[in-house]
Amino acid sequence: MQGLLGEKIGQGAFSEAYAWAPGQVVKLFKAGVSHLLGQHEVRMIRAVRAAGVPVPAVFGEVTLDGRFGIVLERLDGPTLWHLSRTGAVTFEQAGAIIAALAMSIHKTPPPPPEVLSMREYMESELRHDDGKVPKHIAADILALIDRLPTGDGLCHCDLSPGNVIITAEGPKLVDWTFAMRGPSVLDLGFLHVILSELAPEIADNPERPRATNAAAQSEYARLAGMSLAELTAAMEPYLPIVRTFVVLGNVVPALREQLIRRIETGLRSED
CATH class of the missing domain: 3.90.1200.10 (Aminoglycoside phosphotransferase (APH), C-terminal lobe)
Structure with a gap:
């Protein structure tokens, strides 16, 4: 999926978030984390968004240097x-x-x-x-x-x-x-x-x-x-x-x- 890995904007236990394209971020899972985990999350976000839960939109999936990534809507605001x-x-x-x-x-x-x-x-x-x-x-x-x-x-x-x-x-x-x-x-x-x-x-x-x-x-x-x-x-x-x-x-x-x-x-x- 077209985009460019930009600045790192956040991280968790299993993944890191980077700027990707205008209005988008990529959640990139850390090396060694199974792609199945990321693919499970893609299914979950799409399912709960369809149910009306306030979550970001999913734009696609990418693989960078063997790491699975989810391209998501960028949410503006503090945690x-x-x-x-x-x-x-x-x-x-x-x-x-x-x-x-x-x-x-x-x-x-x-x-x-x-x-x-x-x-x-x-x-x-x-x-x-x-x-x-x-x-x-x-x-x-x-x-x-x-x-x-x-x-x-x-x-x-x-x-x-x-x-x-x-x-x-x-x-x-x-x-x-x-x-x-x-x-x-x-x-x-x-x-x-x-x-x-x-x-x-x-x-x-x-x-x-x-x-x-x-x-x-x-x-x-x-x-x-x-x-x-x-x-x-x-x-x-x-x-x-x-x-x-x-x-x-x-x-x-x-x-x-x-x-x-x-x-x-x-x-x-x-x-």
Whole structure:
């Protein structure tokens, strides 16, 4: 696809974003990341955009030096992470924005079949695991999924402030690599683990992600017409599943052992 790799404008655990053509960026996956992951995200973005979720348009796919890339609409505006870090928005405001986005996602029509279910995604990740998750945990996690209400709604599974871009048209959500079908509390479980367990380990101010998560969970509970205690209790059984996905994705390798211990503790509490 015609374009020219320009300045680097952002990066994540698995990819980097570069200017590409007027009004476009290319999300270029890092060397060694399977093309299947990028192709999965292309399908997800197109599916959720068709369902009315506020996401960038996909213009095409490219391969540069063996790296898979997605050419996307360039969204003009700062990330919610940047605005909260600079104090332009409060933790409460950031949490409210995330909660509203989450609610809009969870209210979309049932996603199409190409969006994998929680179990299908877990099975796929475990098939390609290279020993990051002990075998006894893998078996117990699949059994736990089978015992829990699986839901059939749309989950983004990475509702972090860095994936929310505040544009003139309103907040838009990027990075759909881990999107799957599941109950809304699965999405909130991902949010909890990302902001209260992972982000504090690398943030300049560990209280910022924790406070944002607390505000988002509280506002979501309000929007859903339930108490925060009820929401927390409903989310709790899914946390071992979320942590297993995080370990399989090798998102924060330094926290692997700590996450494994938390997974085992959570599984024991579910027995």
